[in-house]
Amino acid sequence: MPSAARAYSRRDTVLFVSCIVVALAAIQLPDRVRDPFASALRQSILAPLVSLQSDAEQSRRSWLTREVREAQRDSIALRAMSLDASLADNNRLCKLLGLGEALRWGFVPAEVLQGRGVGEEYTVVLSVGAKAGIRPFSPVVAPEGLVGMVKSVDPTMSIAIAWAHPDFRVSAMTVDTAAYGIVGAHLGSEPERYLLEMRGVTMRSNLKPGTLIVSSGLGGTFPRGIPVGTVIAEVKTSELWARTYLLRPAVSPADVSDVMVLLPARTTAGVQSVWKVGTYADSAVKSIVAAGDSLGRLQARKDSAALPRDTSGRSVMMAPVTTSPQREAKPARTPFTTPTTPAAPAAPTTTTP
């Protein structure tokens, strides 16, 4: 602090009084004069100070809201993580809806309860049983193709063997019927254990990799035309009169959570119109997915049209309608059908040779 005291003169008094007068005059200024004056000061010589103050306040606000922002970011990340699973579920359900639309009748949707115990690697438990019309040897299918076959049936549940089971067999053929064979599990070591083998193909039939193999319908258990797998390569065996091919299965049982069980009447009627198979399996799956999407759009239009409207023309939300999860075999009233859907044939023709 300075130690020297200065003289106090009349000039200081005059200056002080002048300052007080100016300050009092500033207080009494009307708004129309005061605001433009203050605004002019803020926009000119005080602009740096105003900018500093604004930046400091923003910094403080950012600091105070950082925890909220972190929480929001975590929530968004969590949602993004669950979004993949939701998309996968949506995709799977679309496919299943498409399959239901394509089958139209004679099937029972079932939930797969995976068995993961010892000896249960190749079997699955289905959430439907004899009460729903399930019978032993009923084919179990997914939108991608054949999953397996029902082995035993309880009133409310059933056990099916997947194609990877050692006892599983299906008569199969190429789409152009040029080659036939018996498809079963490839009993090799991991990871080839989860492939299929097509045995007994005639020597003159040379199948190229990627060729689609479908069920032939021979034997009566599986209807004709269900995708089984695609050819990977030929397996060299000791058999001289027939070829054996390694197949990539159309369905991975580990990834299946919902399936359709075909009822005996549907098996007899055939499913050749369901998987519109071309040479390759992708086209069949795409057609089913497209059916599911179009079904969703149709259903959305129906729901929208069915909503009652208030006087302003807006839709009024209603309580959801509970529907049965199971679609029984009712040819006259088919699942996933619209009023324009034609009824299924009352007496399906038998295609089993």
Added chain:
Amino acid sequence: MRPTDFFRTLIAFIILVMLHYTLRPLLGWRPGPDFLVIATLLVAIRVRPGAAALIGLCVGLVSDSVDVHVFGAGALAMSMIGFTASWLKAVFFADDVLLNALFFFLGKWAFDIIYVLAGHRGDFAQMAIQLFVWSPLTAAVTALFGLVTLLILRPVLRASPT
């Protein structure tokens, strides 16, 4: 005032004004430190009372322009405490921590009293709470920060040997 002392005081003044518009909003305390009062008091004790009143008027107008509540009230209050501080500087010339703290405390409280009374802000109860609760708190915080500022700026504010 010697030119060297003038520039040193000017630097300290600018630093304090900067702190008022950066550190104070950053802290966001209701009883926040008033660096403008500290700056005015620091300059006032180094100049004549008339000049101190003029500086106080300018600082007050700056304050009123940036934070427009009662335009002119800040200028009036700052002029009065600037003039008074310069007039009473003989009392506070000693380099004593408690005296300096009291100097800042009284200066800030006097500023608030003049500012609130000149502005007629709120009803009587609100004014009383402001003047006897918040203003002493703000004055105490200002005194604390004023002391810290004095310690930090001591090399700058030390008078040149004559």
